[in-house]
Amino acid sequence: MSYFRLVRVFFRVNLVGEVAYRINFFINLFQSILGLGTALLGMAIIFSFTGSLGGWRPNEILALVGVYVLIGGIIRFTIQPGMEQLIESVRDGTFDFTLTKPEDAQLMTGISRFGIWEIINICLGFALLVIALVRLGGNIGGLAALEFVAMLLTGAVIIYSFFLILATLAFWLVRVENILTIFQSMYEAGRWPVSLYPAWLRYGLTFVIPVAFATTVPVEALTNRLNGVTLLVAFGLAVILALVSRAFWKIGLKHYSGTSA
Amino acid sequence: MKSLFQLYIQQFKTTFATMFQYRASLVIWMIGQVLEPLVYLIVWSTVSNGNGGSIGTYTTATFAAYFIILMLVNQFTYTWVMFDYEYRIREGYLSFALLKPVHPIHSDIADNIMSKTITLPILTVIAIGLAFAFHASLNVTPWLAVLFIPGLLLAFALRFLLEWTLAQCAFWTTRVSAINQIYFFLLLFLSGQIAPLSLLPRAVQIAAKILPFYWTIGFPTELLLGKITVTGALIGLGVQIVWVAIAVFLVRVVWRLGVKAYAAVGQ
Numbered sequence: 195m196s197y198f199r200l201v202r203v204f205f206r207v208n209l210v211g212e213v214a215y216r217i218n219f220f221i222n223l224f225q226s227i228l229g230l231g232t233a234l235l236g237m238a239i240i241f242s243f244t245g246s247l248g249g250w251r252p253n254e255i256l257a258l259v260g261v262y263v264l265i266g267g268i269i270r271f272t273i274q275p276g277m278e279q280l281i282e283s284v285r286d287g288t289f290d291f292t293l294t295k296p297e298d299a300q301l302m303t304g305i306s307r308f309g310i311w312e313i314i315n316i317c318l319g320f321a322l323l324v325i326a327l328v329r330l331g332g333n334i335g336g337l338a339a340l341e342f343v344a345m346l347l348t349g350a351v352i353i354y355s356f357f358l359i360l361a362t363l364a365f366w367l368v369r370v371e372n373i374l375t376i377f378q379s380m381y382e383a384g385r386w387p388v389s390l391y392p393a394w395l396r397y398g399l400t401f402v403i404p405v406a407f408a409t410t411v412p413v414e415a416l417t418n419r420l421n422g423v424t425l426l427v428a429f430g431l432a433v434i435l436a437l438v439s440r441a442f443w444k445i446g447l448k449h450y451s452g453t454s455a
Numbered sequence: 456m457k458s459l460f461q462l463y464i465q466q467f468k469t470t471f472a473t474m475f476q477y478r479a480s481l482v483i484w485m486i487g488q489v490l491e492p493l494v495y496l497i498v499w500s501t502v503s504n505g506n507g508g509s510i511g512t513y514t515t516a517t518f519a520a521y522f523i524i525l526m527l528v529n530q531f532t533y534t535w536v537m538f539d540y541e542y543r544i545r546e547g548y549l550s551f552a553l554l555k556p557v558h559p560i561h562s563d564i565a566d567n568i569m570s571k572t573i574t575l576p577i578l579t580v581i582a583i584g585l586a587f588a589f590h591a592s593l594n595v596t597p598w599l600a601v602l603f604i605p606g607l608l609l610a611f612a613l614r615f616l617l618e619w620t621l622a623q624c625a626f627w628t629t630r631v632s633a634i635n636q637i638y639f640f641l642l643l644f645l646s647g648q649i650a651p652l653s654l655l656p657r658a659v660q661i662a663a664k665i666l667p668f669y670w671t672i673g674f675p676t677e678l679l680l681g682k683i684t685v686t687g688a689l690i691g692l693g694v695q696i697v698w699v700a701i702a703v704f705l706v707r708v709v710w711r712l713g714v715k716a717y718a719a720v721g722q
Contacts, residue, residue, distance in 0.1 A: 221633050232640055236649055243510055243654070244502045372480045379487030383494050390501050392588070395493075 197301060204305045212310040222311035230318050233259050233385060248390045250417075255387075257326035258413045262385050264319030265349065265408045269381075271312035272304070273354055274374060277361035279307045281371055284364040289450065300358075300443055327416075334416060341415035341425065348432045349408035355435035356404055358443060365446035377403060384409035407431070462557055466565035474573055485574065488530055489581055495649060496522035496589060511654055517680065519591035521651055523582050525676045529648070530578050531571060531607060532614040532671055536563055537638075540622035541631045549717065560619060560706070567615065596681045602688045606675040609695035614671040616702035626713035641666075647673025653682075667698045 212218065237259065241252050250258075280303045283289040292302050327334065357374065364370045384405040388396050400406040407428055414420040474481055496519055503515040513521065543549045552559040585591070621638055625631050643649050644659065645668035652660050652673050663669040674691050677683050683691065 217630075221630055225633055225636050228636055228640055232643065235644065239650055239655065240498060240502060244505055246505070247498065248501050248505075372477075372483055376483045376486065379483065379490060382487075383490055386494060386498055390497055392497070395497075 197297070200297065200302075201305045205308055208308040208310055218311065223314055226311075226314045226318055229315075230259075230263060230322070233263070248387060250387050253326055253329045254413065254417050257323060257330065257416060258387060258409060259385060260319050260321075260323030260326050261346075261413055262319070262409050263315055264323060265346075265353075266381060267312045267315030267319055268350065269353060269357075269377075269408075270309045271316060272308060273357050275307040275309045276304045277357045277374060278371075279303065280361050281364040281374075284450065285368055285371075293447075293450075299447065300440070303361075330417075335418075338416055338418055341420060342412050345407075345412040345415045345420070345425070345428060348428045349404075349412060351432040352404045352407045352428070352435055355432075355439035358439040359435075362439070362443050362446040365449045377405075380405055387413075404431070459557060459561065462561055463565040463568075466562045467569045470566045470569035471573070474570055481574070485577065488533070488578070489526060489585075492522045492526040492529065492648070493585065496585075499650065500589065511651075512682070513651060513654070514592070516590055516592035518651075519586070519589035520593045521676060521680055523585050523589070523591055524593075524679050525647065525672065526585075527575070527578060527582055528607065528610065528672055528676045530574060532611045534563075534567055534615050534618045536615075536619050536622045537625075537631065537635050539563075541625045541629065544625040544717065545629055553714070553717075558710075560710075563619065564615070593679075594681055595679065598685050599678055599681055599683065599688060602685070602692065603675060603679045605692055606678045606688070606695065609692065609699060610671050610675045613667060613695060613699050613702055616699065616706050617667060617671070620702065620705045620709050623709045623713040626716045642668055642672075645669060646671055647676060651677070651682075664694075667702070670695050670698055 237252070237255060240247065241255075245251070247255060280289070283292065292299050292306075295302055357377070360370070360373050360377075363373065380399065380403045383391070383395075383399055388399050388406040388410045391399065396406070411420065411424060411428055414424070499510075499513075499518045499522070500515050503510050503513065503518055508515055510518075540549075543552070549559070552562070586593075618638075621634065622631075624634050628634075644655070645663040645666060647663075647669060652663055652669060655663075663673070670691070674683075674695070678688055678691070
């Protein structure tokens, strides 16, 4: 219970810190819309030459773009800011203060900082997803919908664990500010179904930098493309990564000896 | 003149040392530079294969060649001054540059030359690998290959000067990220990054050729690919020269106004 209260408090602090700059809202809204416009215009150009891309119809790609924007927003809203904060605080030693708190340090890391304006992207992505779903119409069964939600959650766990493992490296390497940008630059590729890519890139985007589980796989569930194997692999990977990242985090904590503070 | 030469040499050394220090960042950054054209290469190849092997004058193999050359041209002409400038002005570091007796543009030019000297060979190797992986086909016409060199250099000059001008926006506002995003949006669609210009609607093609964007990336790419006649190439080089002249003028005017508006913040 106290955890939820903490989330509320931290969220409020972050929100109050940002809403003071009201013009930022409009600038961020503008940038989010421009980003979405870029994706949609690119889609429009490509679908002016073809009816389907690697077997994917326009509305299915639209759903994929929706998920891409939604998940990208969630990552930059909650996962990434917390990890950046962790890396910073390990470097300058303020991580000591997190350790002295009675709550679990991993939980505290996750909720201490939010990318408030990403709420705009989350809303836009969600809206686009709903539009795509309406246009796909009655083709979506109850089971597909359930699988879709399950795969979104699985993808979120995988991405979170992946980020945690990268950020935990800070305990040894200290200067790893840029390590998280590797995900950002690979995430671009998630705007298209990974089945288009040649095998080496597809495996890279699935198992090395797990972009596919956050974008393609959920939409595959939605459009009845998901086979049982992928489903099981996704579940298995989520469980394994969650456990491994937690264990790795604990080893990292032991290694932390405070720096300057 | 001698001091300017020394400045370039010193900046070369500094850039080299910095890039060597941040090797990991360099690798991460290069992944991004390769991935974007690669994704469009794959998407367009898929469309082309689904369409019987070609769209317009582009076959699947020409698409591959187009995007691989584009990747190299983009890397050659790419700059990051917009991101640097915002930081320099916000944190007040520009004050140090203003104390020096030479125009600060020189250290940026030297910085760009050195970092490209390091990154281009690596990217060329990647490009060759990709060309084999995607069976790219390229029939180089000797005359166009010769004209490609001034085309590429002018494209770099033009893009560098334009982006340097754009970077000066930071003198008036600290919220340059929105302005940069508009620029990259226009660049994506009008320079040929998202698709060869000839596949876009007629109105977009005309706009792209009137505006400078096409001349910074698309033109040299199509030149090496042999999609332009020799006459067309010569006219194109003329257009590039005109645009470079306009850009030089813009840099001078905006810089003069900007320095007046500059109030060192931070330091």
